[in-house]
Amino acid sequence: MASTKKPSLPKAVLDMKFMKKTKERLEREFENSKGHDTLYADVITNEMKHASSNYISEASFIFCTNLLEGRLSFKGMNPEIERLMERESSHTNNGEMTKDVSDEVLAKTMVKFDKRKRHSSPSKYNIIKKKKQ
């Protein structure tokens, strides 16, 4: 099985004089891997190979309870940490990033861009797009 997956040298090459050592090594490897498959074949069942568990063990509390970040600063004691805290809380509150440009404004400007592109002479970006299509 393993030998079919791996890219291997053609036999004609291996028969050449200077490939003698490589040939010996490959033969040894092949014999070793054959031994592994047969060694425990009677003990390892197919079920054991494909078994999966529904239980995930976790040694730490931090994955069980949703704790706060352990580094906190209040009332401007450490502005660097407060910036990080603000970013964290904005992420958790909305579930998405805060927008600098609202959806409506973006839609309007995109329409404007579309109009401009059609009238303008073909640039190198337009040509690339056409080729892809």
Place this chain on the structure above:
Amino acid sequence: MKVKVGDVVLPGDYCDEIASVGAKSKVLIGPGLKKEIDHVFVTKAGVLKKRNPSTFWVDSYQKRYIPCRGENAIGIVHQKAGDIYRVDIGGSCTASLSYLSFEGATKKNRPEVQIGDVIYAKILVASKDMEPELVCVDSHGKKGCLGVLSDGFVFKCSLNLIRKILSPSCPLLDSLKNEWPFELAAGMNGRIWIKANTLRETIAVGNAILGAEYLSDDEIKTMCNNIASILTGHIS
């Protein structure tokens, strides 16, 4: 003995509820629980807790820290040994912290860490048989909130208290945060580092945290109000 969620449990007890959930979907079993062939057994004394949809763990009182991967801990640098620092995080053996795992550190440009410094670091590797390994950067190579903690005051407490003050439902930090400026780092290893502008304020924060261990939410609020009023009374 068979137990339910919310019960006080002892090692050797088992819970069929976890097994029934586990038969249908994935279950996360946290500290204090162990899956054996036919049951999920309790291995620590405490209260069996559940968080929806399928997370179970035993909330036990503990002061001895057992390092776990992914947790943030406060450590004290004990030794510089070649290219690593040995850091005491309160576990069974000291943790190692490579001098390259700081933001912007290279082989030529070593971070400025002295013996005796207090460090807030994340545990990268924790296993039964090896010493834990710490890092002071995240996966993007940024230091974030990790690194050396300068000045301030460190004290120890139980591991439960750390989880209590860091849980989002705890009113302690909410009632303290508008009173006076302070900074806090809580390690999951039962050490808290605090820093405020004056000695009196630092002691007030420390006492508020230590006093909150066995109080209910309402009692914590009144305690914080008391501390704040005493503090303002003294200053004026």
